Amino acid sequence: MNGWLAGLLAVLFFSPLAFIYARAFAGRLQARAAAGGRSVAAVAVPKLVWPLVLAAALALRLSGSDLAEWQAATGSGTLAATLSLVWFLGSIAAILFFVTIPFVLGRILGAAFALMGKFAGQRDDPLSFGARGFTTDAGTADREGLGRMGFTVAIDGPAAAGKGTIAKRLADHYGFAYLDTGLLYRAIGRVAAERGLDLDDGEAMGAVARALDPAVLDDGSLRGREAGELASRVAVHPAVRSALTEFQRGFARRPGGAVLDGRDIGTVICPEAEVKIFVTASAEVRARRRTAELVAKGxxxxxxxxxxxxxxxxxxxxxxxxxxxxxAPDAALLDTSELDIEDAFRAACRIVDASPHHRNGP
Ligand SMILES: Nc1ncnc2c1ncn2[C@@H]1O[C@H](COP(=O)(O)OP(=O)(O)O)[C@@H](O)[C@H]1O
Ligand SMILES: Nc1ccn([C@@H]2O[C@H](COP(=O)(O)OP(=O)(O)O)[C@@H](O)[C@H]2O)c(=O)n1
Structure with missing residues (x-):
């Protein structure tokens, strides 16, 4: 059979395996890029050298002409010697075609996926063909043992930066529990205001915080504008903050993993969090988002x-x-001013995946 036809058939036969490898490779490239603060292209290019050399060697070997013909065509001594070497490499690659073809195809395809931003959260083990190998859903985290050991994602940042949106998506994606810590302060502000207490009285506010009934956190109106204002007033008191510390720390270290968003999660509540993200955006962008959110609520x-x-x-x-x-000094900065929700979530996934505590971390 013609060498090219054999090559084409081999490519077709191995493409499913190459695709599985490509997805995992794309995820790894993006995680490395996020971890090192480099572009995906900068991380991908060195990884393509070997696959491209092997592809060229295989093409030469399968060209149908023999080495002497190629050498006769090139003439020069150095080029002829290089051709012999590449020819030899091509022969080995052809003998080991069941490894080289998925490797070459998978890497090139994977780099292309990574440059397109595809499969960013991919944590598959390409050599595992069971349920685990094909799963990226929430349950993966637990199977990986991340959750059982306690894995905390701390998200801080100013109002309306997108903390809650990202935190919820991460919690769903990795199967972690989620705590919006702002609700705690909002609830205290609300209770204090309802009772007519002085919001500037630190001791009185501390007493409200210590007696807080977690059931009140379910009240949807707490997410409103007024409660936000009250929250930021009561949140200045150390007595209020210390009353909430233990509850938040317990939540952060719960088995199964947790995502918490607030203002001091990475700095005070959980300085040992495995992942810290500081989500920000310009004041104008944040005000625009909040305005749109409130208008949508009528x-x-x-x-x-x-x-x-x-x-x-x-x-x-x-x-x-x-x-x-x-x-926190070790927090990854995530500016969402120019990112839509999907892009912001993907960037956050890359940060989580790049954690050295994560299964696919560097
Ligand atoms: N990247 C984004 N692009 C556009 N809108 C966003 C983005 N992130 C969040 N939003 C919207 O902005 C508003 C505030 O987001 P939210 O997650 O509640 O912020 P935070 O928890 O930081 O206060 C919400 O209406 C949300 O849908
Ligand atoms: N961990 C936290 C969370 C909220 N807060 C306070 O609570 C207020 C409301 O927080 P939030 O996260 O619900 O507010 P948004 O960012 O959603 O507007 C903030 O402005 C802070 O003053 C805090 O001090 N520490």
Whole structure:
């Protein structure tokens, strides 16, 4: 049979295996790029050298002409010697075709997937063909043992940066529990206001925090604008913060893994979190998102007022003495100003996957 036809048939036969490898390779490339702060292309190019050399050697070997013909065509001594070497390599690659063809195809396809941003969260083991090898859903985390050991993802950042959106998506994707810690402060602010207490009285606010009934967290109206304002006022008191610390730490280390979002998760609550992400966006973008969110809920709000509120809350949260809003030194920065929800989630997945505690971490 003609060498090219044999090559084509081999490519077709091995393409499913190459595809499985390509997905895992694409995930790994993106995780490495995120971990090293480099572009996917910069990480992928060196990994393509061998596959391309092998592809060229195989093409030469399967060309149908023999080595002497090729050497006669090239003439020069060095080129002829190089051709012999490549010919030899091509012969070995052809003998081991069941390894070289999936390797070459898988790497090239995988690099292309990675450049397109596909399979970012992929953690498959390409050599595992059972259920695990094909699964990227939430259950994977537990099977990998991540959850059982306690795996905390700490997400901090200013109001409306997209913390909650990303945190929920990560929790679903990895099968972790999720805690919106802002709700705790919102609930305390709400209870204190309802009782007519002085929000500036640290001791009184601490007492409300210590007596907090977790059942009140289910009240949907807590996510509103007024509760946010009350929250940031009561959150300045050390007595309030310390009353909530133990509950949040317990949640963070629960078996099965946890994602928490707030202002001080990576700095105070869980400085030992396996993954820390500081989600941010410009004040204007955040105000636009919040305005759109409120308008969608039927509230009549104007952008200028919301922008003012966002800035005031930033100032209060960053300027307070107790656990001010700031990025932990080892947090990965995720600016979502230019990212839509899907891209922001994918970027967050790459950060999680790049964690050395993660199964596919570097
Ligand atoms: N990357 C994004 N692009 C566009 N809108 C977003 C993005 N991330 C979040 N949003 C929207 O912005 C609003 C605030 O997001 P949210 O996750 O509640 O922020 P946070 O928890 O930081 O306050 C929500 O309406 C959400 O749908
Ligand atoms: N871990 C946390 C979470 C919230 N907070 C406070 O609670 C307020 C409301 O937090 P939130 O996360 O619900 O607010 P948004 O970012 O969703 O607007 C913040 O402005 C902070 O002042 C905090 O101090 N520490």
């Amino acid at each position: 509230r009549s709000v104007d952008y200028a007022t919301i922008l003012q509120e966002v800035r005031a809350r930033d100032e209060r949260d960053s300027g307070r003495a107790a656990a001010p809003l700031k990025a």
